[in-house]
Amino acid sequence: xxxxxLFLQGDALSRGVSVLLLAMSVGSWVVILRKSWLLHRASAxxxxxxxxxxxxxSVPQAIQKLQAFDREAxxxxxxxxxxxxxxxxxxxxxDKSQQxxxxxxxxxxxxxxxxxxxxxxxxxxxxxxxxxxLLGTVWGIYHALIGISNAGQVTIDKISGPVGEALIMTAAGxxxxxxxxxxxxxxxxxxxxxxxxxxxxxxxxxxxxxSQSIWST
Numbered sequence: 001x002x003x004x005x006l007f008l009q010g011d012a013l014s015r016g017v018s019v020l021l022l023a024m025s026v027g028s029w030v031v032i033l034r035k036s037w038l039l040h041r042a043s044a045x046x047x048x049x050x051x052x053x054x055x056x057x058s059v060p061q062a063i064q065k066l067q068a069f070d071r072e073a074x075x076x077x078x079x080x081x082x083x084x085x086x087x088x089x090x091x092x093x094x095d096k097s098q099q100x101x102x103x104x105x106x107x108x109x110x111x112x113x114x115x116x117x118x119x120x121x122x123x124x125x126x127x128x129x130x131x132x133x134l135l136g137t138v139w140g141i142y143h144a145l146i147g148i149s150n151a152g153q154v155t156i157d158k159i160s161g162p163v164g165e166a167l168i169m170t171a172a173g174x175x176x177x178x179x180x181x182x183x184x185x186x187x188x189x190x191x192x193x194x195x196x197x198x199x200x201x202x203x204x205x206x207x208x209x210x211s212q213s214i215w216s217t
Contacts, residue, residue, distance in 0.1 A: 013136075013139050014136055014139055014140060014143075014169070017132055017133070017135060017136035017139070017169060018136070018169075018172075020132055021129060021132055021133060021136075021169075021172050021173060021176050024125045024128075024129050024132070024176050024180075025125075025175075025176045027121060027125070028121065028122055028125045028176070028179065028180040028183070029179070031118035031121055031122055031183075032122070032179065032180075032183040032187075034118070035117075035118050035183075035187050036183075036187070038072065038115075039115070039187060039190045039191065039194065041071055041072060042072045042074060042115065042194055043190065043193070043194055045069055045070055045071050045072055045074065045075075046070075046074055046075060046194055046197050046198060046201075047197070048069045049065075049066050049069040049070040049074075049075035049076075050075060050197065050201050052065040052066065052069050053065070053066065053075070053079065053201075058214075059079065059214045059215055062079065063076070063079065066079065072114070074111045074114070074115075074194075074198060075198070075201065077107045077110065077111065078104060078107045078108065078111070078198070078201065078202050078205060079205065080107075081100075081103040081104050081106070081107040082100060082103070082104070082205060082206075082209040082214065082215070083215050084096070084099050084100070084103065096209075096210060097206075097210045100206045100209050100210055101206060104202045104205065104206055105202075107202075108198060108199065108202050111198055112191075112195050112198070115191045115194060115195065116191060119184060119187065119188065119191070122180045122181075122183055122184040122187070123180075123184055125176060125177060125180040126177050126178075126180040126181035126184055127177075128177075129173045129174075129176040129177035129180065130170075130173045130174055130177050131173070132173055133169045133170045133171070133172050133173015133174065133176070134169070134170055134173060135169075136166070136169030136170075136172075136173075137166050137167055137168075137169040137170040138166075139166075140165065140166025140167075140169060141163055141166045141167075143166075144163055144165070144166055
């Protein structure tokens with residue numbers, strides 16, 4: 001019996017579990033492929049953008065270079081955040097160093113949130129897919145045993161077939177969960193490396209902007 005026949009012969013709950021596992025798998029693979037591509041670009045872009053910034057003669061010149069290098073817009077917002085305009089608000093009431101700390105922290109959080117997007121989905125799929133598959137298995141075995149008891153005579157072939165078909169749901173849950181867990185760990189390490197580079201650049205940028213007016217040069 002193929003997967004299509006199993007789906008058609010199942011009840012509402014077993015079909016719902018199958019559709020849910022399929023949706024989890026599709027969603028996690030979309031995130032995996034998209035984030036792998038994004039992080040591959042971001043890792044190279046951040047290194048090139050930071051190097052281009054420090055090799056520039058002025059901030060305006062650095063901004064022009066970043067337009068070509070910073071394709072995921074992770075470094076450029078940090079640079080623009082240092083352009084603090086004076087106004088009569090509490091945001092500018094503190095000294096320049098404190099203002100820079102606040103605006104750079106906010107810009108860094110935005111960049112990290114862009115990198116972290118999708119990680120929650122991968123973690124959720126990795127943690128819940130095995131249990132969703134197990135629910136389908138338990139429900140399938142229950143119905144298989146009910147059918148066997150109604151049939152009267154019990155033989156090993158009547159038990160092994162329906163129970164084996166029900167166990168497919170457990171295997172399906174693991175097939176969905178394992179790639180999500182592996183991708184979460186691998187992508188998480190890449191995110192950590194990029195985040196550390198951004199934090200280092202933000203710290204150096206804060207020190208530079210605190211000691212001089214970089215936007216007036």
